[in-house]
Amino acid sequence: MNQEQQVMEWIEDHQEEILEFLQQLIQIPSVNPWFFDEPGPSREKEVQEFISRKLESLGAETEMWEPNADDLKQYEGMAGYYPGRDFTGRPNLAATFGKGTPGKSLLLFGHIDVVMAGSKWTVDPFEGTIIDGNMYGRGTVDMKGGVAAMIMAVEAVLRSGLKLKGPVVVGTVVDEEAGGMGALDFIHHGYRADACILTEPTSLTIAPLCRGILWGKIRIQGRSGHIEMPQADWKDGGAVDAIKKARYILDAFDRLNEEWAVSKTHPYLSIPCQVHVAQLNAGEYPTSFANEAEIVFNAQYLPSERDEKLVGGNVKKELTDFLRQAALQDPWLSEHLPEIEWMVDADCAETDVAHPFVQTCVQSLQAIGETGTIEGLGFHTDMGWPVNVGIPTINFGPGDPSLAHHSDEFTPVHEVIQAVKMMAKTIIDWCGTEKA
Template sequence: MANISPQGARVLSWIDEHREEVIGFLQDLIRIPSVNPWFTTDGEICREGEAQALVAEKMKALGAEIDLWEPDPADLARYEGHPGYYADHRFEGRPNLAAVVRGTGGGRSLLLAGHIDVVLPGEGWTRDPFGAERADGRIYGRGTVDMKGGVAAMIMALEAVLRSGLRPKGDVTVGTLVDEEAGGMGTLAFVDRGYGADGCFMTEPSGLMVSPLCRGILWGKLTVRGRSGHIEMPQGDWRDGGAVDAIDKARLFLDQIDRLNRDWKDRKTHPLQPTPCQVYVSQIAAGEYPTSFANRAEIHFNAQYLPSEADEKGRGTAVQAEIETFFRRVAETDPWLRENPPEVEWLIDADCGEIPGDHPFVTLCAESLRALGVDPVVQGSSCHTDMGWFIRRGTPTVNFGPGDPRIAHHTDEFVEEEELLTATKAMALALVDWCGVDEA
């Protein structure tokens, strides 16, 4: 695909002529605050259903067959123990969407997938997080990067092909999914419903890098118990009823996590990953009163794992066991902790996925960028994406989308307008080449 075909050139011209429509569609998505309810009880900003209605309206106008449904944990109970299944998640008003544009026949099928939920804006914004403000060639707002920018680009890429008077030979499915930010149950429901393709763009932000793998992510909580007592008073030996400072005991684990990370740095690496897997402490909560030693300390952590470490179900159970053993050995070095061992609770196991770096779909994505004058970079995604279930169900998947993934979840999150348009063009060219096209 070193040269752009006449059909591809038509599609690129359409995108250039309709750039404001591409940007405007992203702005419309941003203005709907589709915050995942995992992070809040504020129903006013948990409007995933409204965002899905906007996508459904767009896809109906393109002639797609629409399948809009609310995942049911009871119907998915057979997946207990698999990635993405959480019996307590609820989906009232939070539907998945699959929109299928039927091909004329004889071409490969394509799936364009992305999640519609976002995290809370948080504090410190200098712009309206749901205002979709444009300034200095950027679009600002929660989700511009993670990942409504990718959703807008993939849908507008398909629209560009269709509005250019072309029809894909293979079926093209647009899947917009809920609940990714809290574990990926929307994707589980999507593949359970039978959706897949010969190739898939998972349009998570990649900075236009082509990512044929992502790491798995574990969220855990370590609870370290102490014994409260007046902090200003002398305390005797804990065996005689003296206080034990849970913060002091937690510090022991924090120090040893640094040692664990030095070990992981040398052996938990991948040639396509820019950084090794690590255990990152993300939250610490301890103590009840300024005048008391802490009765307990809670350490939340995030640990990554590689596809090679996943079990037969795609989960990080071996890494969980490794971390549990590590914490147990740390506890054995302290008399109090030996008798009062800490508790480990696993909150999230977000699965990983990988296809070969030289897979034809990876090569196609790289060549689409090269045709646009962009030197392609093939590199794994350091964070979790929903590609794992697609790959395990036989759909070769790459992460590819606009936006710097480091800006995801930041205050004043933004995507560059030109990067949004380049991603739209690259996916449109790949669609033309992968699926084949006929004149409409």
């Protein structure tokens, strides 16, 4: 029996242990404190300590530390930096196997924070219940399923009596769900590798890119007046309906989206970048025209559109200029220009599919009976900072990403096992192994 067969047999024989480890991660509700109205103790540290004990039992050298926003000021204006963010009791964790070995190194990377459970669950969101071949729970998809799989892949290799020829670093970080400062800090802390698998959910496809995301809020001014009464011309002091002016802007965005549907596409993305309106807020009384309207939107951008700080400044300028030009075509808006308040700029990244590491991952996936499909992710992940410092990175993990943050979030247990196999195979082929 060769080395690969030994490892695959170990995984087959220890499926219950793999799933139990994922359940144990789910049962520690490491909800990012950003989601609470009142700040309270986070259980992210509890998860990290649990993972650390697991990795140390396998012989890893571990390091755990709390990010410090003051130490990251040099990244102002770049992805993941938020001044003054508090990480007390919210540590990052790195565990290194095979330190000092001469082979190619691999970073297995993921975040351990989750969003709050929310309502309308039919099972306990923090139990990890298995029903009809699916494990339910907050984080099964995003992304404790991937974190469990990457850790168990390392265990499968080591427990099969193999020794690494190249280092493997397991990195688990906090704060992805509120902007990605944990990943920024991890890279700032100095951890590097020859390649990286970020174990976000991809339904077992290879995703060598993710899109950037901009959140913006447009404020449109009107002038209130009695909605049931005749109104003078606005130049003579009459009312101006901010909702009607918002509709004008929305129509302009529809025209822009038609252009973007042609110009902002990527061969590995199934849908083009668009400006999607997420919220409309306007009006004060049923008897008054709206004094102000607010449009909250989500716009996506491609890695090729990043600015000099590797974020979405170019697209921000494009949208700001577009809004101004649209407003100048309307007499009222040209004198009361709408303003954009930028809320979030979540970065993007891409690794060339021809890179040897991407092809190694495809071959690993095909070797365990999957198709080895390559497709991009339409949402943001933490892959930006590894790519920014020269680490070829893919996203790969179990679970359908469209189920992330849902009530009754679930991952097929078969995908968890397959993810363990794929990453174990990649460790063998990329880092190299020999009998201990």
